[in-house]
Amino acid sequence: MVGLGLLVAVAGLVLVVTLSTGAAPSDARRTADLAAELRCPDCQGLSVADSPTTSAREIRRQIGELVAGGASDDEVRAHFVARYGEWIRLAPSGATPWLIPFGVLLTGLLALGAWLLRRPGGPPTTAPPTDAQRRAVRDEAEALDA
Amino acid sequence: MRALRWILVPLLVAPVAWLLFQGFGRDPREIASPLLGQPAPAWSLTTLDGETVSSAELAGRPYLVNFWASWCIPACVDEHPVLAAAHERHGDELTIVGVLYQDDPDDARGFLSRYGDAGYPHVIDPDGRLAIDFGVTGPPETFFVGADGMVRYRQFGPLSEPRMAELLPLVLPVAIR
Amino acid sequence: MIPTIGHVAVLVGLALSAYAIVVFVLAGRSGDPRLTMSGRRAVIGSFVVAGIGCVAMIISLLTHDFSVLYVAENNATTTPPFISAISLWAALEGSILFWAFLATGWAALVLWRHRDRHRLLMPWVGTTLASVNLFFFAVMTWPGNPFVRTDPVALQGLGPNALLQNHPFMALHPPLLYLGYTGLAVPFAFGMAALVTRRLDEEWLRIVRRWTIVPWIFLTLGIVAGAWWSYEVLGWGGYWAWDPVENAALLPWLTATAFLHSAMVAERRGGLRIWTNALVIATFVLTLVGTFLTRSGIVASVHSFTQSAIGPWFLGGIVVAMVVSVTLLVWRLPELSGGGRPSSIVSRESAFLLNNVLFLAITFAVLFGTLLPLIVTVTSGDTISVGAPWYNAVTAPMFVALLFLMGVGPALPWGAASWTTMRQRFTVPLGAATLVAAAALLLGLRGAGPVGILALAVFVGVIMLDEVRRGAAARSRGRDEDPPTATWRLVTRNRRRYGGYAVHLGVLVMAVGVAVSSGLAVDRTVTLSPGESAEIGAYRITHDRLVVEPLPDDARVIETRAEVTYTGPQSGTLGTALRDYPNSPTSIATPAVRTSLGEDLYVTLLASDAASQAVSLHLFVNPLVVWIWIGGAIVGIAAVFAIWPERQARRVTADEPMRTAAPASVEGA
Numbered sequence: 005m006v007g008l009g010l011l012v013a014v015a016g017l018v019l020v021v022t023l024s025t026g027a028a029p030s031d032a033r034r035t036a037d038l039a040a041e042l043r044c045p046d047c048q049g050l051s052v053a054d055s056p057t058t059s060a061r062e063i064r065r066q067i068g069e070l071v072a073g074g075a076s077d078d079e080v081r082a083h084f085v086a087r088y089g090e091w092i093r094l095a096p097s098g099a100t101p102w103l104i105p106f107g108v109l110l111t112g113l114l115a116l117g118a119w120l121l122r123r124p125g126g127p128p129t130t131a132p133p134t135d136a137q138r139r140a141v142r143d144e145a146e147a148l149d150a
Numbered sequence: 151m152r153a154l155r156w157i158l159v160p161l162l163v164a165p166v167a168w169l170l171f172q173g174f175g176r177d178p179r180e181i182a183s184p185l186l187g188q189p190a191p192a193w194s195l196t197t198l199d200g201e202t203v204s205s206a207e208l209a210g211r212p213y214l215v216n217f218w219a220s221w222c223i224p225a226c227v228d229e230h231p232v233l234a235a236a237h238e239r240h241g242d243e244l245t246i247v248g249v250l251y252q253d254d255p256d257d258a259r260g261f262l263s264r265y266g267d268a269g270y271p272h273v274i275d276p277d278g279r280l281a282i283d284f285g286v287t288g289p290p291e292t293f294f295v296g297a298d299g300m301v302r303y304r305q306f307g308p309l310s311e312p313r314m315a316e317l318l319p320l321v322l323p324v325a326i327r
Numbered sequence: 328m329i330p331t332i333g334h335v336a337v338l339v340g341l342a343l344s345a346y347a348i349v350v351f352v353l354a355g356r357s358g359d360p361r362l363t364m365s366g367r368r369a370v371i372g373s374f375v376v377a378g379i380g381c382v383a384m385i386i387s388l389l390t391h392d393f394s395v396l397y398v399a400e401n402n403a404t405t406t407p408p409f410i411s412a413i414s415l416w417a418a419l420e421g422s423i424l425f426w427a428f429l430a431t432g433w434a435a436l437v438l439w440r441h442r443d444r445h446r447l448l449m450p451w452v453g454t455t456l457a458s459v460n461l462f463f464f465a466v467m468t469w470p471g472n473p474f475v476r477t478d479p480v481a482l483q484g485l486g487p488n489a490l491l492q493n494h495p496f497m498a499l500h501p502p503l504l505y506l507g508y509t510g511l512a513v514p515f516a517f518g519m520a521a522l523v524t525r526r527l528d529e530e531w532l533r534i535v536r537r538w539t540i541v542p543w544i545f546l547t548l549g550i551v552a553g554a555w556w557s558y559e560v561l562g563w564g565g566y567w568a569w570d571p572v573e574n575a576a577l578l579p580w581l582t583a584t585a586f587l588h589s590a591m592v593a594e595r596r597g598g599l600r601i602w603t604n605a606l607v608i609a610t611f612v613l614t615l616v617g618t619f620l621t622r623s624g625i626v627a628s629v630h631s632f633t634q635s636a637i638g639p640w641f642l643g644g645i646v647v648a649m650v651v652s653v654t655l656l657v658w659r660l661p662e663l664s665g666g667g668r669p670s671s672i673v674s675r676e677s678a679f680l681l682n683n684v685l686f687l688a689i690t691f692a693v694l695f696g697t698l699l700p701l702i703v704t705v706t707s708g709d710t711i712s713v714g715a716p717w718y719n720a721v722t723a724p725m726f727v728a729l730l731f732l733m734g735v736g737p738a739l740p741w742g743a744a745s746w747t748t749m750r751q752r753f754t755v756p757l758g759a760a761t762l763v764a765a766a767a768l769l770l771g772l773r774g775a776g777p778v779g780i781l782a783l784a785v786f787v788g789v790i791m792l793d794e795v796r797r798g799a800a801a802r803s804r805g806r807d808e809d810p811p812t813a814t815w816r817l818v819t820r821n822r823r824r825y826g827g828y829a830v831h832l833g834v835l836v837m838a839v840g841v842a843v844s845s846g847l848a849v850d851r852t853v854t855l856s857p858g859e860s861a862e863i864g865a866y867r868i869t870h871d872r873l874v875v876e877p878l879p880d881d882a883r884v885i886e887t888r889a890e891v892t893y894t895g896p897q898s899g900t901l902g903t904a905l906r907d908y909p910n911s912p913t914s915i916a917t918p919a920v921r922t923s924l925g926e927d928l929y930v931t932l933l934a935s936d937a938a939s940q941a942v943s944l945h946l947f948v949n950p951l952v953v954w955i956w957i958g959g960a961i962v963g964i965a966a967v968f969a970i971w972p973e974r975q976a977r978r979v980t981a982d983e984p985m986r987t988a989a990p991a992s993v994e995g996a
Contacts, residue, residue, distance in 0.1 A: 015761050043712050045287040046252075049570050051715065054563040056916070056933045056945060058252050062277045087285040091181040094714030101699060101713070105692035105721050112684040120672050120680075135529045136594045158657050163649045169698065170616075170642050172705040173625025181710035221913070 035068045038080050042067075043094050051094055183285055183304040190215070190295045191283040195273035198255055198262075203247065203271050208295075212321035213245040215293040217281060219253040220261035222289040227265060229290055229308035234268035236314055241270075244322060248272035251281055251289040294321045330395045333383030334474040336376040340427065341464035343373040347457035355450035355523070363446070366453045367438040373460055374431035381428045384421060384473060388414050394480045397421055397473050403486035403909075405881045409498070414487050416501045419622060419635065420473035425501075427463040429509040434460060437513050437538065445534070451520035452513075459512050462644050470636035486883070489908035489915045496556040504549030504576060508614045510542025511579055514586075515611035515652070518604050522655040525662060527600045535607060536590045537970070543583050544966045550576050551959030562916035562931040564850060564947040566955070569718040571626045574697045575617025578690055582610040585686035592669075592679045595741065600663040601656070602683075608652040613690075615645045626701060671743035678736035682729060689725045693718070727783065730838055733831050734787030737794055755793065760786035772847075780842035784835045791828045819973070826969020833961030840954035850947040852933065857940050864948035866895035866928055873940045874902075883909050886917075889932050889942040897923050903932045903944070926950040 029037070036053060042063065044055035052060045052067075063084070070080045084092045095101075185191075194204035216233060218226040237246050247270065250258050255274055262272070275281055284293060294303040294317055302320045305313065347369035354362035384397070388411040393399040401414045401421070416425045434456035441449055467473060491497050514535045521527045553576065558566035567573060586606035593599040620626050623638030656663075669676035696713040703711050738752040764782040772778055795814065798821075803813035818825040853861040855870035862868070871890045878884040888904035901919035908915060918931040929947035936942075 015757075017765070041716060043714060045282075045285075049568050049712075049714055050563055054565060056562065056931065059278045059282060062279060062282060065277075066279075066282070084282075086184060087283055088287075089182055089184040089285065089710055091710040091712050092285075094712055095717040095720070096699065096703075096711045096713055101717065102721065105688065105695055108691045109684070109688035109725065112688055113681075116677075116680055116684050117672075119668060120677060122668070136597075140595070152661055155657050155660050159650065159653050162653050163646060166616075166649070167642065167646045169702065169705065170619065170623075170625065170645070173623065173701050174638060174642075176625070176704065178626050178700070182708060 031068070031071050034077065035064070035071050038067050038071070038077060039064050041081070041094055042084055043092050045088065045092070177306070179287065180306040181285075181287065183301075185285060185293070185301040185304065188301055189299050190293065190301050191280070193273075193280050193283070195249075195275060195280065197271045197273050198250075198259060199271070201271070203273055208245050208247070209299060210297055211243065211245055212297045212323075213247060213295050214321075215247050215249060215284065215295065217249045217251045217284070217286050217289050217291045219251045219289045220257040221253065222251075225308040226261075226290050229292075229310070230265050232309045232311055232314050233270075233292075234266060235311070236318065237268045237270050240318070240322065244318075246270040249275050249280055251275065251286065252278060294318075296321045297323070329383050329386050329390075330392065330474045330476065333380045333387070334472070336380040336383065337424075337427075337464060337467045337472075337474070340373045340376045340380070340431070341461065341468050343369045343376065344457045344461035344464055347373070348454055348461060351450045351453035351457060355454065358446070360446065363450050363453065364442075366450070366457070367435075367442060370431065370438055370453060370457055370460070371435045373457075373464070374428070374435040377424070377428040377431045380424055380467075380473075381415060384415055384424060385412050388412065391484065393482070393484050394476050394478075395473075396475045396477045399477055399481050399484045401485070401487050403484040403883070405883045406484075406486055406492075407880050410487055410492050413498045414491075416505070417487050417491050417497075419637065420467070420471045420475075422501070422505075423463060423467055423471055423637075424473045426505055426509060427460065427467065429502075429505050430456075430463060430512060431460050433510050433513055433542075437516070445530075447524050447526060448517065448520040448531075451523045452516040455516035455519045456512060459516075466637060466640050470640050486909060489906065490560065492881075492908075494556060494560045496552060496559070500549060500552040500556050502549075503545050503552055507542045507544075507546025507549050507576075508579070508618065510545060511539070511583065511610050511614050513538040513542070514607045518607040519652065519655060522604065522659050525659065527604070527659075527663060529594055529597075532590055532594050532603065535603075536587065536594075539583055539586060539590075539607070539610075540966065540970055543580070543587065544963055546576065546580050546583070547966070548959065548963045550580060551956065551962075555956050555959075558952070559918070559920055562918040562945075564848070564918075564929050564931070564945070564949065566952075569693075569696070569713075569715050571697050572617075572621045574693050575620055578617055578693055579610045579613040581686050581690040581693070582606050582613060585683045585690075586610060588679050588686075589683050592676045596669070596676060598668065601660065604656060604663070606683075608656065609690075612645065612649055612652070613694075615641070615648060619645055620697065626697065673739065673744045673749070675736055675739040675741045675744075678732055678739055682732050682736065685725050685729050685732070689722050689729075692721045692725070696721070726838075727779070730780070730783050730787065730835070733834065734783070734790045737828065737831075738790045752790065752793070756786045756789040759789045774846040776846040777843045780838055784839050787831065787835055791832065794828065795825065822969050822971060822973055826965050826971075829965030829968065830962050833958045833963075833965055835958070836961060837955050837958030840951045840958055843951040844949050844955065848947060848949045850945065852943065852945050854941055854943045861944075861946065863946045864895070864926070864928075866893050866897075866946075866948065868893050868930065868944070868946060870942055870944070871900070873935055873937070873942060875937070878906070887914070887932070887935055889935065889944065891919075891930060891944070893921070893928060893930075895928070896925060897921050897928060901930060903930045905932050905935070922953050924953060927952045 039053035040051045042052045044050045044052050044057060044060040044063075046057055046059055047055045050060075052063045066083075067080055070083060075083070081093065090097060190205065192205045194202060194206070196202055214233075214236075218229075220226075233246060233248075236244070246268075250272060258272065273280075284291075290308050292305040292309055293301055294305070296302050303317055305317065309317075347366045350362050350366040350369065353359070354366060384395075386392075387395050387398050388402050389408055391398065391402055391404050391406070391411070393402075397418065397420050401418050402411055406414070414421065416422045434453075437456065438449065438453055441452075445452075517531065517535045517538065521531045550573075553573065554566040557568075558564075583606075586603060589599055589603055589606065593603050619638070619641040622635075623641060625638065669680070671677070696718055699713050700711055703709055734756065735753075738756075740748060760782040763785045764778050767778055767781055772781070795818070798817045799810055799814040802808065802817050803810050806813070808816065849864055851861070851863055853868075855861060855868075857870055857872050860867055860869040869892045871892055874886075874888045874890060876886060876888075878886055885907045886904045887907070888902045890900060890902050892900050899921065901921060903919040904917040905914040906917055916931050916933075918929060920930075921928040927947070927949040929949055931945040931947075933943040933945055
């Protein structure tokens, strides 16, 4: 019991430390994060943060300017969406694109759970042993003998 | 009831097939421009000849903003005579402005001396700020702006003669072919 | 002359495949083994002619025969021989020729190896494989002829795509990947054969598992090689961007891995026949869909071959494959269902099935993300992007859950697990993981990702070591062997299980590498004049000079190279360059990477000024990246070990005493 309690305490401590975020992010941090969200216009799928092109450099500079000028994250995004459309954002906006894959996962988990929990009408215990089962028994027996 | 299972076949195959089929004929790199129906961005830039041109000067007349580069071959080479012809024919009521996209001015001058200079101005876009304001992803792209300063159309890719003929009536007051 | 031979070879391949299909169907219906033999010979023949076709193309490339359009578009007189040879798979038509060669190779191998067995299945296996081959030969005959001629013949070709010339991995990555893709048609063929003949027993599962794991190994190595290649070549410091072509390789890998795991449950407990069959079908269809996406031009990708007439043919092929396979599966559905349900929720079987749910959820997410821009454009006309931020946010939790399951699964016994068993198995690993996490935090490691994955890796690693220890202890007691011998024999005599654990170990190594390198990488952009220095991480970078010169082995390429000295945990000089290829408007970056076990120093040249000799460099320190590639190699080696045939068990001799001790926790193989 003591062991378990200690474990929980240490685990909790670890969790708290790893997840703790500092004070409000700096301008540089915000610029870098926003740059990672926006797509480089003349690259193939790279973010503005990762891209070496001239346009990426200029967009990073503009983001920095906007952030220093007091714009919020949403305002910075809107600035570029007004020029390029939603395409410039590397992650689609709105909740639906995010919910769908997790919805599928949830459905799968529920289906698995339902299948596992179904009242035992399943036959495995009365079926004759399969080849695999025979082999498994034989291997176990061999493992016991020399 | 067991016969019902056959519905699985079209159910699984048809949507996938339809979706993938829809992809043909579209250029996946062409993005819808949010500028359509909006006022065109304002700018004031220096031309290859050293003069200044600004969007304010162009107000009241329809104009085309054509983003191009000397390294954009063959597309920009192909559309160059189309733009030249349009300038030739409609230069009285239509202004054409070329904008260099990530290009060296000397290389651009070389391109013009090789392929012909139609006479309309080409402005230099240092740092690509104007390209960003217009939401350009790569040359060539041409924006058709009406006399009221509103963006009527964005042509993604090179302009051909038929395409130009199709699009000019969007901005020109009278359809002159 | 040579190109004509190549073209004729393709036509012969087309004819042989068509003949093989007819003969195999007749063999399947009549059971006449001579028909099967004839079909098998036809398939072997198609492999030979596909080989001739490839050789013809390689010769045309080596001799710079610009009368062949493919050569004119992908080769130049200055192209080095090595590059010329591997240009076979550099562009669309050549890659299909290479694909056909590998696909016919697999088909010939399967049919030859099983020539005296499975008399009922093989005709239908042959039909399926010959149909797949027929498709590729047909594509090469009509829309995508690699041997199309040009007239007049150009004096100089366009040369290979600049990006493909930069790195020797161009020779490694596509062949590995294609061997994986083409090989996955084989389990599919067995699946189709089993559905037609209704022979879906354990034997089928065993065969299909064997014929899945070999292409799986190639696919895994191909994906890792691709990631390594883009890291070394593209210059942005990353190795995975969720580009459609990368996703195309990942999708079949995910379903194939899911299949390998659910096959273990099915082999042990029976049942799951619909599920395993559906996975085998899905894997093959996904290889076609993936190939289609990158060859049709309907999604933009770094790897897009230009849009061509081949697209609609591939779509047709996908539709036919889907209709046939789904119809067969649905037809036999009533006979396949039932059985296989685990008796307890907490058991190894359930863990395996949960693993499948996760793999399929990830597969759906990746497919959804890849197709969403197309869906949105088609339905609303808007354009959106789905990039790394979305994929990472959605798949990361699922991958982490899989990593956790990777530890929990093997520790759970088959059948029901009691609370006592679980406490026994998991307390020490959990404790170890927490301790290591705490220690890492104390030592300065930060970030939920790196710390969390490290803890998870310790958790899973300790469980695996404990499994080995317990198995060795049981064996040691039972056979009176000393622990090292017992461990060695345990591992080498149960290769499937312990090889599987070693594969998981490789995955762990990769996961730690990915988590730490993405969480703790630092980068900065600096502009340096000759003599100036900059610092990044523990390194000091000094720009020495700027050199502009043509490449020694291809004079048409001009290289602008910044020569740089670096000091720190590693020291030395490096050159990072931008190369101007005649057929590419933009310069191609050639980053310099200095790898050590602890971190990579990665330097890319962004821009240079000839007048002042100043250079603009993007500097990265990427910790633990090399472990991603090492982990990938471990996975490959471990998987080969897992399937390497074991020697027959020794017969008991009269001289050896019998042991009577029966340890309480002996596990079946």
